[in-house]
Amino acid sequence: MPRPTVPPSAPVVRVRAPGKINLALKVGPRRADGYHELATVFQAVSLFDSVTAEAGRDGRIEVAVAGPGADAVGAVEDNLAFRAADLLRRWAGRPELGVALQVDKAIPVAGGMAGGSADAAAALLACAQLWGLTVSRDDLLELARQLGADVPFALVGGCAVGHDRGDRLTPALQRGLNHWVLALAEQGLSTARVFQKYDELSPAGDPGSAGPAPLDLMAALAKGDPVRLGAALVNDLAPAALALAPHLGRVVEAGRSLGALGTVVSGSGPTVALLARDGAHAIDLAVQLSSLGLAQRVLRVSGPVPGAHLVPA
Ligand code: C5P
Numbered sequence: 554m555p556r557p558t559v560p561p562s563a564p565v566v567r568v569r570a571p572g573k574i575n576l577a578l579k580v581g582p583r584r585a586d587g588y589h590e591l592a593t594v595f596q597a598v599s600l601f602d603s604v605t606a607e608a609g610r611d612g613r614i615e616v617a618v619a620g621p622g623a624d625a626v627g628a629v630e631d632n633l634a635f636r637a638a639d640l641l642r643r644w645a646g647r648p649e650l651g652v653a654l655q656v657d658k659a660i661p662v663a664g665g666m667a668g669g670s671a672d673a674a675a676a677l678l679a680c681a682q683l684w685g686l687t688v689s690r691d692d693l694l695e696l697a698r699q700l701g702a703d704v705p706f707a708l709v710g711g712c713a714v715g716h717d718r719g720d721r722l723t724p725a726l727q728r729g730l731n732h733w734v735l736a737l738a739e740q741g742l743s744t745a746r747v748f749q750k751y752d753e754l755s756p757a758g759d760p761g762s763a764g765p766a767p768l769d770l771m772a773a774l775a776k777g778d779p780v781r782l783g784a785a786l787v788n789d790l791a792p793a794a795l796a797l798a799p800h801l802g803r804v805v806e807a808g809r810s811l812g813a814l815g816t817v818v819s820g821s822g823p824t825v826a827l828l829a830r831d832g833a834h835a836i837d838l839a840v841q842l843s844s845l846g847l848a849q850r851v852l853r854v855s856g857p858v859p860g861a862h863l864v865p866a
Pocket residue numbers: 587588589590591700701702703717718719744745746748
């Protein structure tokens with residue numbers, strides 16, 4: 554993860570941050586703070602939102618959002634990029650700092666790929682750089698944690714195991730690159746709603762346990778074996794996501810019948826990820842999946858890729 558560095562006050566700063574797929578998502582009991590205990594394995598994939606920061610007027614934080622699904626992003630004050638900038642200036646004791654943020658979205662909104670979290674991670678890094686603040690890696694991760702469970706991973710990227718709320722990260726050993734086909738849905742799903750459905754579907758009195766990250770999956774990653782990886786993909790939230798969006802069942806079924814190595818709902822859905830053998834297989838799967846007309850859009854991505862990073866503005 555790059556640290557914001559001096560020289561400060563570049564007039565325009567741009568940061569890109571990736572979306573993620575959860576290769577494994579094991580859910581434990583709901584805690585007193587309302588979050589569920591998780592054991593998850595994240596992989597950052599080559600679908601990036603970008604946040605461009607310019608000096609703002611009169612200490613104001615302004616946010617403009619563009620790209621597919623931008624209309625579905627909530628009011629400015631609820632926007633995670635806004636909250637990231639505001640949290641950072643309060644943490645720095647500089648409430649007078651202002652910024653104009655332009656968020657360009659490529660990661661599906663409410664798609665289970667942590668697009669909002671990517672925007673928060675990118676805004677943290679962009680504002681720290683624009684305002685010339687020196688923020689340690691640990692402080693950035695702590696601020697990220699306060700913004701949401703997936704924000705630390707958007708900063709770090711690569712491949713990592715997440716515990717607690719998914720926000721205590723350990724790097725995971727991964728060999729090679731994975732090629733994915735993503736089926737995007739028309740309607741997003743609220744993460745909170747999917748976790749609530751998960752609770753409704755769980756047997757009373759059996760809160761389960763998140764457990765450790767699945768060993769077969771970790772071994773497949775370390776070996777760079779996509780066949781074993783495909784067989785080990787797992788998401789405890791899938792039944793809840795499918796209960797709320799039943800058409801996803803047809804996408805998962807299509808992934809199986811088209812010969813994907815594995816098919817998994819990403820995070821809380823509704824994006825479904827199909828694992829391909831290699832780049833050529835991914836092209837083949839994407840063409841076949843598109844022709845079935847089950848997804849609003851079909852994209853090809855690969856991972857792992859780095860977390861939030863500065864790019865030329
Ligand atoms: O952290 P974030 O704001 O992205 O989470 C959105 C919602 O998803 C939380 O308010 C909570 O209801 C649910 N959630 C959960 N357990 C987690 C992560 C998220 O219950 N580990």
